[in-house]
Amino acid sequence: MGARISNVQREARELGRLRTGWSVPHKDPGKRPVPVKSETWVLTSHARHYLDEAAEVWGGTVEPWQPQGSGPEQYRVVTERRSIDALLPPGDPLSQYNEMWNAGGCLRRCDGETEQLTRKSCLCARQFGPDWHLQPKGVVCSVTSRLRVVLPDMPDMGTWRAETHSFYAASEWGGTVDMVLSGTGGRGLIPVTLRIEQRKRVANGQTKNFPVVAVELRGVTPxxxxxxxxxxxxxxxxxxxxxxALEAARTDWVAEAACALTIDDLQDTWRRAFRAGELTDALAALLKARCEEVEAESVRPARRTAEPQPVPDEDGAIDAEVIEEIDDPGWPDDPDATG
Incomplete structure (x- = not known):
């Protein structure tokens, strides 16, 4: 029988990244690379055959790609699709922090209240106030959201990581994922579409166009x-x-209650209907009434079966059992009883 180590987190292997752009070197070697936004999805991975399949499905050409830093060379494909089909895996697939990085690694990782590395209160909010996210990048932390998804049409078993630094996507991703988790409890797969959509924001007399990754349900209703x-x-x-077909697959709770023979059966129906989110007031009242019926039937005296009447034979005689008469000793509590 299989076993697991209880204090080791189980997580599928990361097969690659889903990106909404890339970066090019700055003209000044001493400055940070210049980000380039993409209108379509960009996939990167260490395994070329993953991206060969992605190019077949979503278009694009696979090419060598060097990530920032000194990591090993990988591969990249700029697809022709603004939306791709994916699955949210079991558990909580979303991780969100405010982070600041440099060439040496992560300098800050904050949950909005406490900076996790130093255990101090949020440094950005303390310095710039509630609108700290409007400050230039590099001065404050970047809102960082990482969403693990399964790409069902790609090779191998594992997850792909979609990452965004959008302040607006952070709010929407958290709301969508939390709503899904409230219904599934983190069990099972959820089909979604990851779509890059263009947004516009007008504030302080300035208009800003920017892409946001939307996570949408795919093929199922809320x-x-x-x-x-x-x-x-x-x-x-x-x-x-x-x-x-989905509606037909639901349990007929009314029919199940009518067929229940014991209180335990009805209590089990109650619990399963509650977990399924289908325990309406009407169903609860019906189950309670059925419990009262079953309880009443359990205490009702059983009917006596009528004894068959003797049938005379061809001579008119009736078989009978001869019982020898004995003196009645009386009721044991009778003081006049003999013996």
């Missing part, structure tokens, strides 16, 4: 996603399970 964990077959191919 009702279906929030009812509980989806069957894996539905998550992998939502189009193969039309809405009517």
């Amino acid at each position: 009702r279906q996603a929030l009812t509980g964990p989806l069957p894996t077959a539905v998550a992998l191919d939502p189009s193969a399970a039309p809405r009517l």
